[in-house]
Amino acid sequence: MSFTREDIVFVASTVVAALTAIAAMKFDETVGIAIAAFGALAGSIFSYFKARRAEKHAIELATIPANATIETTAKTVLVQTVTNERAKWRSEIREAAAELISLLRASKEGKRVDWQRVVRLQTDVRLRLNPHARQAATADDDTHEIDRRLHTALDNILASSSRAKIGHGALADSVETEIGLLLKNEWEKSKTEAVTGKLEDKPA
Numbered sequence: 001m002s003f004t005r006e007d008i009v010f011v012a013s014t015v016v017a018a019l020t021a022i023a024a025m026k027f028d029e030t031v032g033i034a035i036a037a038f039g040a041l042a043g044s045i046f047s048y049f050k051a052r053r054a055e056k057h058a059i060e061l062a063t064i065p066a067n068a069t070i071e072t073t074a075k076t077v078l079v080q081t082v083t084n085e086r087a088k089w090r091s092e093i094r095e096a097a098a099e100l101i102s103l104l105r106a107s108k109e110g111k112r113v114d115w116q117r118v119v120r121l122q123t124d125v126r127l128r129l130n131p132h133a134r135q136a137a138t139a140d141d142d143t144h145e146i147d148r149r150l151h152t153a154l155d156n157i158l159a160s161s162s163r164a165k166i167g168h169g170a171l172a173d174s175v176e177t178e179i180g181l182l183l184k185n186e187w188e189k190s191k192t193e194a195v196t197g198k199l200e201d202k203p204a
Contacts, residue, residue, distance in 0.1 A: 086189075089128060090183055093182075096124040096125050097176070100118065103121070104172035107162065108169035126154050130147045156171055
């Protein structure tokens, strides 16, 4: 156990007090008293350091639940923050995809559609997908299969034109199917994280 300045002062003052008392005695008449004084001195010092050790141990024990509480609170805040952001993400991609699908189906029916708006909406949807899914899958366990199919559908929308009305219905169906699967997966993930309090690791 390390000594503090307070400990050193206590020991020094106790020793000085005991030596002063012994020096005032006559050696031949007070040997027994001197021995008793040294015993009392040793006992006092021992009791002091025992009390200090107990105090230090109590402080260490008290900090354990406090640190655990801080860590738990931090994790809870993190999970809540991520959950809220995912809810916002789901809402935004759902709205963009719903309008995009609606415009594509309107185009299929021969209605006049603002194609620049279609292009803008497909971009809004794409920016909320995993960008790595635009690359070819490099493993059998493709973790971005839905994002990859959505990127393909969005590419097909760009490759088409406002006059290719026949294919717009199929594109709308494709986007609708994949967006539905994506939202379902993300919702299930959020529910799991809310129950367990642990964020799910998502590969890049």
